[in-house]
Amino acid sequence: MSLLVVGSVAYDGIETPFGKVDRILGGSATYISLTSSYFAENVNLVGVVGKDFADEDIELLKSKKVDLTGLQIDKSGNTFFWQGKYHYDLNNRDTLDTQLNVFEHFDPVIPEEYKNARYVALGNIEPSLQSKVLEQIDKPDFVVMDTMNFWIDGALDALKKTLKKVDLLVINDSEARELADEPNLLKAAEIVRSMGPESLIIKKGEHGALLFAGTEIFSAPAYPVIDIFDPTGAGDSFLGGMLGWIAYTNDRTPQNLRRSVIFGSVMASFCVEKFGPERLKDLTEKEIYDRYREFRALSQIPELD
Amino acid sequence: MSLLVVGSVAYDGIETPFGKVDRILGGSATYISLTSSYFAENVNLVGVVGKDFADEDIELLKSKKVDLTGLQIDKSGNTFFWQGKYHYDLNNRDTLDTQLNVFEHFDPVIPEEYKNARYVALGNIEPSLQSKVLEQIDKPDFVVMDTMNFWIDGALDALKKTLKKVDLLVINDSEARELADEPNLLKAAEIVRSMGPESLIIKKGEHGALLFAGTEIFSAPAYPVIDIFDPTGAGDSFLGGMLGWIAYTNDRTPQNLRRSVIFGSVMASFCVEKFGPERLKDLTEKEIYDRYREFRALSQIPELD
Numbered sequence: 001m002s003l004l005v006v007g008s009v010a011y012d013g014i015e016t017p018f019g020k021v022d023r024i025l026g027g028s029a030t031y032i033s034l035t036s037s038y039f040a041e042n043v044n045l046v047g048v049v050g051k052d053f054a055d056e057d058i059e060l061l062k063s064k065k066v067d068l069t070g071l072q073i074d075k076s077g078n079t080f081f082w083q084g085k086y087h088y089d090l091n092n093r094d095t096l097d098t099q100l101n102v103f104e105h106f107d108p109v110i111p112e113e114y115k116n117a118r119y120v121a122l123g124n125i126e127p128s129l130q131s132k133v134l135e136q137i138d139k140p141d142f143v144v145m146d147t148m149n150f151w152i153d154g155a156l157d158a159l160k161k162t163l164k165k166v167d168l169l170v171i172n173d174s175e176a177r178e179l180a181d182e183p184n185l186l187k188a189a190e191i192v193r194s195m196g197p198e199s200l201i202i203k204k205g206e207h208g209a210l211l212f213a214g215t216e217i218f219s220a221p222a223y224p225v226i227d228i229f230d231p232t233g234a235g236d237s238f239l240g241g242m243l244g245w246i247a248y249t250n251d252r253t254p255q256n257l258r259r260s261v262i263f264g265s266v267m268a269s270f271c272v273e274k275f276g277p278e279r280l281k282d283l284t285e286k287e288i289y290d291r292y293r294e295f296r297a298l299s300q301i302p303e304l305d
Numbered sequence: 306m307s308l309l310v311v312g313s314v315a316y317d318g319i320e321t322p323f324g325k326v327d328r329i330l331g332g333s334a335t336y337i338s339l340t341s342s343y344f345a346e347n348v349n350l351v352g353v354v355g356k357d358f359a360d361e362d363i364e365l366l367k368s369k370k371v372d373l374t375g376l377q378i379d380k381s382g383n384t385f386f387w388q389g390k391y392h393y394d395l396n397n398r399d400t401l402d403t404q405l406n407v408f409e410h411f412d413p414v415i416p417e418e419y420k421n422a423r424y425v426a427l428g429n430i431e432p433s434l435q436s437k438v439l440e441q442i443d444k445p446d447f448v449v450m451d452t453m454n455f456w457i458d459g460a461l462d463a464l465k466k467t468l469k470k471v472d473l474l475v476i477n478d479s480e481a482r483e484l485a486d487e488p489n490l491l492k493a494a495e496i497v498r499s500m501g502p503e504s505l506i507i508k509k510g511e512h513g514a515l516l517f518a519g520t521e522i523f524s525a526p527a528y529p530v531i532d533i534f535d536p537t538g539a540g541d542s543f544l545g546g547m548l549g550w551i552a553y554t555n556d557r558t559p560q561n562l563r564r565s566v567i568f569g570s571v572m573a574s575f576c577v578e579k580f581g582p583e584r585l586k587d588l589t590e591k592e593i594y595d596r597y598r599e600f601r602a603l604s605q606i607p608e609l610d
Binding site: 183217295299 | 393489490491509512513515522523524525526528529532560561563564567594597600601603604605607608609
């Protein structure tokens with residue numbers, strides 16, 4: 001099934017304890033599109049870039065069959081640029097520079113041919129823009145959104161309005177606690193779900209993820225990756241892998257949502273192995289499915305005899 | 306098979322965000338004995354208590370068929386007393402009072418009838434005392450030990466000597482990193498295992514645990530317990546449930562070690578539901594096995610069709 005992806009397209013400058021890159025393709029819509037393209041058949045990207053956006057980055061997205069009809073090229077300025085530095089433990093980072101550039105006035109216009117999208121991924125952008133996207137779409141089967149502390153702090157009312165229209169919210173544990181104003185994760189999950197989304201995924205970074213769907217809870221395992229090289233894009237890769245799998249199978253049963261969480265974890269685990277989206281450029285089907293099986297083997301609890 | 310447990314027997318004063326208790330039975334050997342007694346047939350405790358040790362606590366241990374031949378009663382002083390206060394997030398605690406009392410000169414003497422123990426649990430005590438215990442035992446099949454940052458900081462040489470003689474070390478993630486002097490958990494695990502223990506369990510608190518055995522890694526799931534009431538004894542309950550299961554089944558294959566990690570997690574999850582060892586007094590077999598199945602259901606990753 002077709003998948004509509006709305007979010008940022010950016011350039012990132014990244015420093016980790018293992019190296020430094022001045023400028024590399026980034027942005028939530030980029031990571032979501034690249035990772036979901038390994039599963040979903042039609043990935044349609046809506047975003048904005050500036051006059052500096054490189055042909056090779058267009059080519060990369062096209063090579064993954066990401067449709068760019070909805071990618072606005074705004075010649076009045078440059079592409080959104082973010083620069084950050086990760087600390088030794090990789091869980092914290094300092095933002096060194098943020099240049100919104102053409103992203104500052106991003107107005108997501110959904111092309112006519114995208115309006116019948118069945119699956120929608122709302123990357124982490126201003127909640128009112130997320131709502132605006134949904135207003136333009138006919139009647140999607142399944143809307144997934146991401147958000148962040150910045151909007152919980154600064155745009156809570158708009159965020160709550162958007163939450164009423166989504167089927168699945170994907171956030172991390174600190175965001176869930178803050179949004180619910182409740183430290184206990186299970187209780188926080190209940191509160192967040194009462195705000196709208198039937199299903200909820202709480203990501204716990206290196207510690208795995210929790211899926212709440214129907215009356216079920218699924219505790220997805222940590223993947224003890226040997227070398228996290230660069231965490232940039234891991235959360236968006238999770239979302240892309242997850243929703244890509246759901247769109248591909250067109251199956252939203254709890255069993256298949258569990259699989260989708262693992263495919264999300266798989267794509268995030270690949271993402272962090274190299275700088276930016278480098279590792280997501282040329283994955284093979286075998287690598288992806290092998291890692292799924294690895295996750296499964298790693299966390300399999302034997303039956304009692 | 307018989308299981309020898311050596312460690313502290315204590316009284317604890319505990320304050321959590323949910324309540325306060327001035328004096329309740331505690332100590333590593335207590336928690337390990339109580340939890341392992343639900344599995345292992347002969348649990349033999351070696352420890353020391355003072356003149357204030359209550360008859361009802363003796364009776365509690367006896368009611369669980371814990372053999373107390375090795376429990377020294379030192380009338381020259383009182384039982385080890387620890388008082389602490391947990392913070393709101395329950396991951397941190399302040400020690401308010403520590404009275405070693407008769408535990409200060411604890412000299413673990415293994416009774417003749419315990420010396421053929423097949424399974425040995427070395428609770429968190431001074432590493433040289435752990436070694437002294439092993440010197441008195443004929444030739445155990447499987448020795449498990451716990452330790453803590455305090456000994457890694459202050460008795461590293463003695464600790465390294467003890468490590469050479471144990472089969473399985475159970476520590477938490479910060480201890481593993483400190484012992485190996487390596488932040489990456491997988492690399493830290495390799496380094497720690499090269500110090501002696503063939504197998505290693507790294508506990509990650511609320512985030513589950515990692516088991517390293519042979520060439521296998523097992524990532525045990527987080528258990529999103531609704532209400533952690535008091536974390537005291539959770540680590541020792543993990544060890545007791547785990548080793549109790551291994552001793553009961555007398556099976557140290559990687560598959561069964563996985564089960565043992567889950568039974569450890571099960572007993573820890575019960576432990577934290579009430580103050581001190583309260584919840585460990587009257588568990589039923591059904592409760593224990595049901596929770597094992599709950600862990601399994603919670604983390605089951607479906608096969609791909």
